[in-house]
Amino acid sequence: MTGSAGVAVEPPGVVGPGVAAVRPPAVATGLGPVLAGATRSEWTKLRTVRSTMWALLFTAVSTVVFGVLLTALEVSRWDQRSLTEIKGFDPLLYSFAGLNVAQLSVGVLGVLVMTSEYATGSIKLTFGATPQRALVLAAKVAVFSAVVAAVSIVSCAVVFFTCQALLAPRHAGVSITDPHVLRAVLGGVVHIVLIGAIAVGLGATLRRTAGAVALLFAVLLVLPGLVTLLPSPWNDDITRYLPNSAGAAMSAVVRFPNLLSPLAGFVVLLAYTAAVLGAATLVLLRRDA
Amino acid sequence: MIAARELTKRYGPVVAVDHLSFTVPQGEVTGFLGPNGSGKSTTMRLLVGLDAPSSGSITIDGRRYGELRFPLREVGALLDADALHPGRSARNHLVWLADSNRIPRRRVDEVLASVGLSEAGHRRAGELSLGMGQRLGIAAALLGDPQVLIFDEPINGLDPEGIVWVRHLLRSLAAEGRTVLVSSHLMSEMAVTADNLIVIGRGRLLATGRVADFIERSSGHHVRVVTPDADVLGELLRHKGGVVTRDGPEGLTVDGVECRDVGILAAAAGLTIYELSTQHASLEEAFMELTHEHADYRAMPQAGAGSAA
Numbered sequence A: 001m002t003g004s005a006g007v008a009v010e011p012p013g014v015v016g017p018g019v020a021a022v023r024p025p026a027v028a029t030g031l032g033p034v035l036a037g038a039t040r041s042e043w044t045k046l047r048t049v050r051s052t053m054w055a056l057l058f059t060a061v062s063t064v065v066f067g068v069l070l071t072a073l074e075v076s077r078w079d080q081r082s083l084t085e086i087k088g089f090d091p092l093l094y095s096f097a098g099l100n101v102a103q104l105s106v107g108v109l110g111v112l113v114m115t116s117e118y119a120t121g122s123i124k125l126t127f128g129a130t131p132q133r134a135l136v137l138a139a140k141v142a143v144f145s146a147v148v149a150a151v152s153i154v155s156c157a158v159v160f161f162t163c164q165a166l167l168a169p170r171h172a173g174v175s176i177t178d179p180h181v182l183r184a185v186l187g188g189v190v191h192i193v194l195i196g197a198i199a200v201g202l203g204a205t206l207r208r209t210a211g212a213v214a215l216l217f218a219v220l221l222v223l224p225g226l227v228t229l230l231p232s233p234w235n236d237d238i239t240r241y242l243p244n245s246a247g248a249a250m251s252a253v254v255r256f257p258n259l260l261s262p263l264a265g266f267v268v269l270l271a272y273t274a275a276v277l278g279a280a281t282l283v284l285l286r287r288d289a
Numbered sequence B: 001m002i003a004a005r006e007l008t009k010r011y012g013p014v015v016a017v018d019h020l021s022f023t024v025p026q027g028e029v030t031g032f033l034g035p036n037g038s039g040k041s042t043t044m045r046l047l048v049g050l051d052a053p054s055s056g057s058i059t060i061d062g063r064r065y066g067e068l069r070f071p072l073r074e075v076g077a078l079l080d081a082d083a084l085h086p087g088r089s090a091r092n093h094l095v096w097l098a099d100s101n102r103i104p105r106r107r108v109d110e111v112l113a114s115v116g117l118s119e120a121g122h123r124r125a126g127e128l129s130l131g132m133g134q135r136l137g138i139a140a141a142l143l144g145d146p147q148v149l150i151f152d153e154p155i156n157g158l159d160p161e162g163i164v165w166v167r168h169l170l171r172s173l174a175a176e177g178r179t180v181l182v183s184s185h186l187m188s189e190m191a192v193t194a195d196n197l198i199v200i201g202r203g204r205l206l207a208t209g210r211v212a213d214f215i216e217r218s219s220g221h222h223v224r225v226v227t228p229d230a231d232v233l234g235e236l237l238r239h240k241g242g243v244v245t246r247d248g249p250e251g252l253t254v255d256g257v258e259c260r261d262v263g264i265l266a267a268a269a270g271l272t273i274y275e276l277s278t279q280h281a282s283l284e285e286a287f288m289e290l291t292h293e294h295a296d297y298r299a300m301p302q303a304g305a306g307s308a309a
Helices: A004-009 A017-022 A031-047 A050-076 A083-087 A099-120 A123-129 A133-170 A181-206 A209-228 A234-239 A243-250 A262-286 B040-047 B090-100 B106-114 B130-142 B160-175 B187-193 B211-218 B230-239 B259-268 B283-299
Strands: B002-011 B014-024 B029-033 B055-060 B075-078 B148-152 B179-184 B196-201 B204-210 B221-226 B243-246 B251-255 B275-280
Touching (some): A031 A133, A031 B090, A050 A099, A050 A133, A099 A123, A099 A133, A099 A209, A099 A243, A123 B090, A133 A262, A181 A243, A181 A262, A209 A234, A209 A243, A243 A262, B014 B040, B014 B055, B029 B040, B029 B160, B040 B055, B040 B179, B075 B130, B090 B106, B090 B130, B148 B160, B160 B179, B179 B187, B196 B211, B230 B243
Parallel strands (some): B029 B179, B075 B148
Antiparallel strands (some): B002 B055, B196 B204, B221 B251, B221 B275
16 A cells, blocks of 8 residues: 555556556457467468368369350350340459359358357367457458458459450450459459358358358348349349349449449448348357357 | 356256355365266356356456456366367367467477377377377367366276376376366266365255365265174174164174274174174265255255254
8 A cells, every 4th residue: 555645646547566466467468469369270270171272272163164164155156146245245244153153162161160160069169268259250250251362362363364365356355454344353352252251150140050051042042033023123122232243243344234333232242241240249249159 | 266156057947057156276186076967067168258157256366267368378178078170180279279379389299299199190180089089188278388277077088097197197287286177977086186076966066175074074984794693793783772784694784883892792792703894985975975965955945844853
């Protein structure tokens, strides 16, 4: 005790030396190092399981193969195309056809990032090592998104340049420096990355692989089909706000009437991502592991 | 030091842990004992923050586990040894754990060597035997060189050599001044490993104390006599106030008369004795008695009032 006068002049918020000495150093550490540790740990987890690498390879290959095949097919029937086809031709539409498959494999892998930990029970070790569960989720999303982004940038670049080379003899190709083209290619990457982040969030919320994958596929594959059955104009109005339509808006060079603007598409898909990750955080914090 | 205060956990209508209070001192091995389903594992889950208590608290040196920044450096826990990804190598399993708490990678090889898994480090976790998996779980607990160690049923699946190894490990960790809490449903194992005991049943505290005191206090003893004159000696002992039960054609089990007094009585009556010895009730019996009483009390709370006298 230093006497009341000494305490009174001490500015509020300053911790006295006695208190600081008692406080264990580990608690005094900020959350930054915890997030750094969790992130490094998640990277180690991701790269040390072989199935991850296979799924990423499949994602990259499907992006490239489907894009190149469909573009080559289109080039081969070039002279038989109708006027509407020619008018509405997007130089990236066929190139990026593989993204429809890639988003599914990224989705499954994203779900597994969380649910495989619940299935094996290793989630106990994960939360035991990092009790700040929101940081664990943040680390998982950050690492997975970064890896998916790296793979997508490479595969989107490969498919873009290959397909444009195929289209060049028909004078239908575009250059990466043409208006909207770079934005569209990066939009394809962002689309895949955000679907992956949504998938991680679904896995964290539902904890079961089957349930999370089923829900993801229902939203990406089944819902668009159901919505088209609605009476016009509801079908078109709703369709443009669905996750894959919002994603497709980002990667289109030509502006399609049934899609949002690229920026609006990005905002919508980001909003879905934020909502799912927000729900996942609440579930992680509230529920017993 | 680990301290539980009025710790309670309900899962819906089920009360898994019921107003449990205890402390686990440092520098000693404390056995956490109870029948299967008595709430040991739940208490340990609450301790490492996997589940949140319904009420009460459990802390490590005054702090909740969730407040720890790099908990592996302060608390090592073996809760469920097969809770790991089967496709990842044993060594990489430890590497990701080390990374999460910024523990140097060289510690991974140190702990692998200390549990005898250096050669098996490259093998996939799913290919390890039960005992090797248990060793890997123990290695994970030791990774951060923590002051507090928690082991849930650590000898499960271990061969006799492994069991002895775990006993030595627990003893030496405590000798280094660490806090060691080890759960078991085997009283006999705790008798050779632990200094202190915390005994629970149906989520409630039944007894705490030194193992030695516990054995002394709870183990009743009786005298076993083998004699061709069992009928005669039995009658004499009953006169002395003993409670005698017949054990085979020539055997008697006597409560309430000391061994030497049985000998004196038999000699005075000129009876032949083949065998005379004090039998200590086994720890398992004492443990079952303790937990059974509790179960009876729980099942019939009204019955005690009239018959207590």
